[in-house]
Amino acid sequence: MSNSWYEKTALEIRDAVRAKKVSALEVTDSCLKRIEEVDGKLLAFIDVWADAARKQAQAVDAKIAAGKDPGPLAGVPIGVKDVLCTKEGTTTCCSKILKGYRSPFDATVIERLAEAGAVFPGKLNMDEFAMGSSTENSSIQRTRNPWNLDCVPGGSSGGSAAAVAGHECAVALGSDTGGSIRQPAACCGCVGIKPTYGRVSRYGLVAFASSLDQIGPFTKDVTDCALVMNTIFGRDPKDSTSADIPVPDFTKALTPAVKGLRLGLPKEYYTDALGAEMRDKIQAAIKVLESLGAEIVEVSLPHTDYAIATYYIICTAEASANLARFDGVRYGYRAPGVANVDEMYRKTKSEAYGHEVRRRIMLGTYVLSSGYYDAYYLKAQKVRSLIRRDFMDAFKQCDVIVTPTSPTPAFKIGEKTADPLEMYLSDIYTISVNLAGIPGLSMPCGLTASGLPAGLQIMAKPFDEETLLRVAYTYEQKRGFEMGMPAALRG
Amino acid sequence: MAKITKADVEYVAGLAQLTLDEATKERLVGEMGDILGYMDKLNELDTTGIEPTMHVLEMTNVFREDEVTPSLPRDAALMNAPKTDGEYFLVPRILDTE
Amino acid sequence: MKYEAVIGMEVHVELNTQSKVFCGCSTKFDAPANTNVCPICLGMPGVLPVINKRAVELSVAVGIALNCTISRWSKMDRKNYFYPDLAKNYQISQYDLPLCANGCLEIQVNGSTKRIGITRAHLEEDTARNTHTIGGGDSGVDFNRCGVPLLEIVTEPDIRSAEEAYAYLTSLKQILRYLDVSDCNMEEGSLRAEANISIRPVGSKEFGSKTEVKNVASFSGVQKAIDFEIARQQQVIEGGGQVVQETRGWDADKGITFSQRAKESAHDYRYFPEPDLVPLVVDEAWEAQIAATLPELPRARKARFVSQYQLSEYDSGVLTAERPMADYYETTVQCGVPAKPAANWIMGDLQALLTEHKLEIGACKVTPENLASMIALIEDGTISGKIAKDLLPELFATGKSAKALVEEKGLVQISDTSELEAVAREIIASNPGPVADFRGGKEKALGFLVGQMMKATKGKANPQMANDIIRKELAKTE
Numbered sequence A: 001m002s003n004s005w006y007e008k009t010a011l012e013i014r015d016a017v018r019a020k021k022v023s024a025l026e027v028t029d030s031c032l033k034r035i036e037e038v039d040g041k042l043l044a045f046i047d048v049w050a051d052a053a054r055k056q057a058q059a060v061d062a063k064i065a066a067g068k069d070p071g072p073l074a075g076v077p078i079g080v081k082d083v084l085c086t087k088e089g090t091t092t093c094c095s096k097i098l099k100g101y102r103s104p105f106d107a108t109v110i111e112r113l114a115e116a117g118a119v120f121p122g123k124l125n126m127d128e129f130a131m132g133s134s135t136e137n138s139s140i141q142r143t144r145n146p147w148n149l150d151c152v153p154g155g156s157s158g159g160s161a162a163a164v165a166g167h168e169c170a171v172a173l174g175s176d177t178g179g180s181i182r183q184p185a186a187c188c189g190c191v192g193i194k195p196t197y198g199r200v201s202r203y204g205l206v207a208f209a210s211s212l213d214q215i216g217p218f219t220k221d222v223t224d225c226a227l228v229m230n231t232i233f234g235r236d237p238k239d240s241t242s243a244d245i246p247v248p249d250f251t252k253a254l255t256p257a258v259k260g261l262r263l264g265l266p267k268e269y270y271t272d273a274l275g276a277e278m279r280d281k282i283q284a285a286i287k288v289l290e291s292l293g294a295e296i297v298e299v300s301l302p303h304t305d306y307a308i309a310t311y312y313i314i315c316t317a318e319a320s321a322n323l324a325r326f327d328g329v330r331y332g333y334r335a336p337g338v339a340n341v342d343e344m345y346r347k348t349k350s351e352a353y354g355h356e357v358r359r360r361i362m363l364g365t366y367v368l369s370s371g372y373y374d375a376y377y378l379k380a381q382k383v384r385s386l387i388r389r390d391f392m393d394a395f396k397q398c399d400v401i402v403t404p405t406s407p408t409p410a411f412k413i414g415e416k417t418a419d420p421l422e423m424y425l426s427d428i429y430t431i432s433v434n435l436a437g438i439p440g441l442s443m444p445c446g447l448t449a450s451g452l453p454a455g456l457q458i459m460a461k462p463f464d465e466e467t468l469l470r471v472a473y474t475y476e477q478k479r480g481f482e483m484g485m486p487a488a489l490r491g
Numbered sequence B: 001m002a003k004i005t006k007a008d009v010e011y012v013a014g015l016a017q018l019t020l021d022e023a024t025k026e027r028l029v030g031e032m033g034d035i036l037g038y039m040d041k042l043n044e045l046d047t048t049g050i051e052p053t054m055h056v057l058e059m060t061n062v063f064r065e066d067e068v069t070p071s072l073p074r075d076a077a078l079m080n081a082p083k084t085d086g087e088y089f090l091v092p093r094i095l096d097t098e
Numbered sequence C: 001m002k003y004e005a006v007i008g009m010e011v012h013v014e015l016n017t018q019s020k021v022f023c024g025c026s027t028k029f030d031a032p033a034n035t036n037v038c039p040i041c042l043g044m045p046g047v048l049p050v051i052n053k054r055a056v057e058l059s060v061a062v063g064i065a066l067n068c069t070i071s072r073w074s075k076m077d078r079k080n081y082f083y084p085d086l087a088k089n090y091q092i093s094q095y096d097l098p099l100c101a102n103g104c105l106e107i108q109v110n111g112s113t114k115r116i117g118i119t120r121a122h123l124e125e126d127t128a129r130n131t132h133t134i135g136g137g138d139s140g141v142d143f144n145r146c147g148v149p150l151l152e153i154v155t156e157p158d159i160r161s162a163e164e165a166y167a168y169l170t171s172l173k174q175i176l177r178y179l180d181v182s183d184c185n186m187e188e189g190s191l192r193a194e195a196n197i198s199i200r201p202v203g204s205k206e207f208g209s210k211t212e213v214k215n216v217a218s219f220s221g222v223q224k225a226i227d228f229e230i231a232r233q234q235q236v237i238e239g240g241g242q243v244v245q246e247t248r249g250w251d252a253d254k255g256i257t258f259s260q261r262a263k264e265s266a267h268d269y270r271y272f273p274e275p276d277l278v279p280l281v282v283d284e285a286w287e288a289q290i291a292a293t294l295p296e297l298p299r300a301r302k303a304r305f306v307s308q309y310q311l312s313e314y315d316s317g318v319l320t321a322e323r324p325m326a327d328y329y330e331t332t333v334q335c336g337v338p339a340k341p342a343a344n345w346i347m348g349d350l351q352a353l354l355t356e357h358k359l360e361i362g363a364c365k366v367t368p369e370n371l372a373s374m375i376a377l378i379e380d381g382t383i384s385g386k387i388a389k390d391l392l393p394e395l396f397a398t399g400k401s402a403k404a405l406v407e408e409k410g411l412v413q414i415s416d417t418s419e420l421e422a423v424a425r426e427i428i429a430s431n432p433g434p435v436a437d438f439r440g441g442k443e444k445a446l447g448f449l450v451g452q453m454m455k456a457t458k459g460k461a462n463p464q465m466a467n468d469i470i471r472k473e474l475a476k477t478e
């Protein structure tokens, strides 16, 4: 048993650590050993903080020895997407432009998790500046899907999803601007939530698109998700957009009771674009909930077709400003041998950004530029209102909305990088959630014939994560299968 | 639809302070043209009278009080700088234009 | 052809909050480079701004004082451009919904009043300072100033001459200092003025191409730069040329403006609403609360000084030029001394001492109460005005009370008739010449004799009594 602490859930770990059945150090060592064993295949971690993690674990153990409360996540190893600022190690967003950058502060979520007794084994791979759906845009490495090493783990938080699915850490943090938590969670067969906008402080999250970004956890099950939400949710005076809304104890929402709950199925999501196999998986999941007394309601989100255009205008516009600061003046890469400031900016940015980032900066700059603002940016902001209104209308008829997370399972590495528009279109089921600011969770609903996980997405009203968790928990309890060890890591 | 010309790409690259080689410019003319063409889909919608969503949260007036909090020690402020003299961030000479 | 100038002013003023507008760093001027900086004002990855409530309140206070409409609903925007003094390469500013709009300021030029429209006043963050004296071909950047709250006040093109521009700036500065929202120190850059200047034939309704004159270090410099620019533009037009719309700098040494070339794309700022900050709502209650904290403004106070204290327009203007001086005056008068002598003492001897010692009234050791008690001593005849004139520098230097000093030095005026009669007799005896002159009809000689009496009593003689008594004694001994 002692060797397989890495396989345990966060709840199991913290209960055992608090009950002194195992030390936090033993758990950490188990996790570090696991990383050593499998990360050569997965390439999820870009930096492993063995010494720091052991010290953090020892501090938890010392607290317990001294009879103090070690916190609700005592000894739980939590991997960190490289988009979050940490004093430990570097914070690079997997971009050359931030290579070697050391943050002078910890993100608010890191502070809160550390306070709760978490241990941080290291930083996880991602698409450069969280721009991508496959983690192939990382300047560092290409993370593999634990279910099939030839496949992508999804993105942009691919490292986080692969690390949790591969049992390298019990929990990982990711960020979700248009599906960057939910889509990789679906691809790798773990649970991932994008909280309501404003639930989690963005302080210390390197911004991609400020009005859409949220931090959320990847976990092995719904219970762990609730556990982490308890710690990271809540108002932060450092983030003006963090909502001053009370945080309930989410573990109390974990009751298998969906009787009378109305599950909305948006007709615009169940079209021919959804593969037959994926549709079957989702329908089977819905059947499970229906058999437990949930009511099925067809709802309409009439502006679904406009979501991708809206999303890519808003996110690129915001990104074009957010990424302007990487200029080689105060930190990060500076191109050598430049004669003046303009040349410094130009050479630095051109040499250090990957093509996806460059393209999005170009698009974002264009849609804000003189003469195009009204036609693109302002128009998109207005359509965003329509999309948001669609959801509010739908939630008059249902309590949660249930959809696939992604139209297809994980694809092969290198398969889709050629056509950016095609890649953008695959975000169809996740991006509306960010535009509307509502919470969305993805959880596994089985394996496809090719042995890849399928993801079920549940959306709820703003700030109603409790109902969302209740539905997810009920399904998890009653779905009748365990995901188990991913195929590529068995034996 | 040819949404974007090479001159547009060059103008936008200038605003964004990017230097692009000829191949990349050509590539972006195509890619941006496709994507912006797709975005024109929004013109199908009549948005007369619709307020833009700047924030999904209906929050206003989030303030801090006017209190001084500790600044960074100077070496921590300069720690990541590509070039400093221990006091200033150094950059290649700034031409006197904005 | 006769031309008229069309001028609009843009003034940037640093608001005197303790901390910066989006972070808790100090706004103190003159700190060693890059010591008042933090991850937020350095634009480090992952940081977020949180707006300083006081900066909003000060902006609204200025708006109210400038008769602006205060926006019930406003927001912050990002203004995008690349420059090393900008930590994020965008400036958080306000674009289409400024906090204050549609105000006006009345100015006095050549005895008449003119109303200058205020288009808007909006809140933004100041930029860092670049220095070009580092050596080695590099420029240095100091981010201490980056993030200091800045209010940009923009006028309508209502100004028609350099004198009006000067009057506008003076009047604006006076108000800002009354409100105590900024020290308005041009040398330290806490107030910066730019002028947009164009000319057109008198009677024309259209605007000519304008130039923007920047980087002028003083109000008189602005006045000179505008005069120069009006003349230059006229010359260009009369020579058959066209005025180029551009930014021009001011060379104070040569007294000329010069072209500062700007990139073609420099003004495509790609403004969009700042997603990291939520909208600002200043409701009627909050506006009223801020309005209630506003002091009486200079124009109103000057008018009140004229009517309440029966001072001249000129004296009222001098006394109300700065709020601390006006406060000093009113406190003095409230101690029960007559208004006119109080005004004379403050504007005369006290101001001279302040000027000599380069002090502000706030740093003056003579409290208004103390000055009032000195004036009271003159009024009740305890000391002479002459004594008081000698006394004030000592009060100024020591901060001692006037009463104590008068007693300590035995400066109480001699009003004892017999004592003064004795002195008068001595003076008459020892000055036969002037006495003869007086008796010969030369009234002037009397002044000399009174002076001798004052001298003999070290100034302590009551001057009126000395005058009467020597006259009487002269009559007796005739």
Ligand SMILES: [Zn+2]
Pocket: C020, C023, C024, C025, C036, C037, C038, C039, C040, C041, C042, C147
């Ligand atoms: Zn700061």
